Amino acid sequence: MNHRDILLVAGAALALAAGCGRRPGDPGRIVLATTTSVRDCGLLDVLIPAFERETGIRVAPIAVGSGEALRMGRDGNADLLLVHDPEGEAALQADGFVARDEEILRSRFVLVGPAADPAGVAGRDDAAAVFRALGTGAAPFVSRGDDSGTHRRERRLWAAAGVQPEGRPWYVSVGAGMMHALRVANERQAYCLTDLATWLAGKPGLDLALLVDSDGADWANLYSVLLLSPERFGSRNHEGARRFLDFVTRGAGREILRRFGEAEFGHRVFTVPPDP
Structure with a gap:
């Protein structure tokens, strides 16, 4: 079993342990519901360890399709989402489940x-x-x-x-x-x-x-991070989720995203939005 498969299995086990997702959150851990593409290409293998080293917050990734990730967000079964379905994201936000939706990759x-x-x-x-x-x-x-x-x-x-x-x-x-x-x-x-x-x-x-x-x-393929509404899901780790978003949009994670692919494929794969 390779590293990314171990991450997936461990993340799924942690999510199951969290039950319906409404128990008091662990401030030292976030559950990330994410599209499979960022796992399969190896991006999570470099992004998550860097975030954990900088913040001390453990990340439990649940790699599923964006549709399932959005459903996890609607049900409060994750702390934040990393998805690439702008129409689905807009619907979730219109229904009041999302506090912030920020594009991180193109x-x-x-x-x-x-x-x-x-x-x-x-x-x-x-x-x-x-x-x-x-x-x-x-x-x-x-x-x-x-x-x-x-x-x-x-x-x-x-x-x-x-x-x-x-x-x-x-x-x-x-x-x-x-x-x-x-x-x-x-x-x-x-x-x-x-x-x-x-x-x-x-x-x-x-x-x-x-x-x-x-x-x-x-x-065009646009990836965004969604933070869930604290009013709807008060027990989730919203502070940990916010720190992850800051890491990939304003911190060291942004440079990881920008340069990803150079070592892996010989050229960059993504572009990042202009500085916020």
Whole structure:
């Protein structure tokens, strides 16, 4: 079991121990409900230890899809969220569950698939046109199918293209994280929508090609940290959550985010917002 798997298992056990999340919080620990992509690419492996060393606060990460992380926030089962679904975040905030929602990272979604590219989508920027071409079924398409931020974006792109993929013989929904979806796409020589960072982490073991890598708005991938409402969830560790947010937006963590990828992939993966 590698370090990131140990973090996930330990975090899940701690969350279960916390029950419904409304018991008095431990000031020395925060529960972070996070998208799987920042775990799978290795970012949490460098970010969390640095935060723990600086603050003495332990982090229990629960790596799930953004949809599930947002539900954990709605139920008060985490101290803070790290997600990449702006529409879902806005809904949670509108319902009064969020005290602060701050963007911390910017990256992009990319499309990978067989190098032969039977759908002929390589190099295109227009997301709707790309997904209409994929909808012809020229090759399989593997979906995470797990209500993650990536899956939610994929559903919006199909809708914009006027394609209903569910139930089609070429559409494969795996109901799992990004790295697993990429491995299934590799086995089936299928197309797959993925975040850039997880693609770079998994690429050495995959026989797939990067086909669409665009800076267009439809492909933008924005990550935010959400602090929950103290009025709704008074027993959560709001001070520890605030310190984590400060660490990644104003402290040493911001530089870790900005430089991530240099050592791992030979180039940076994310950009950070301008100084607050």
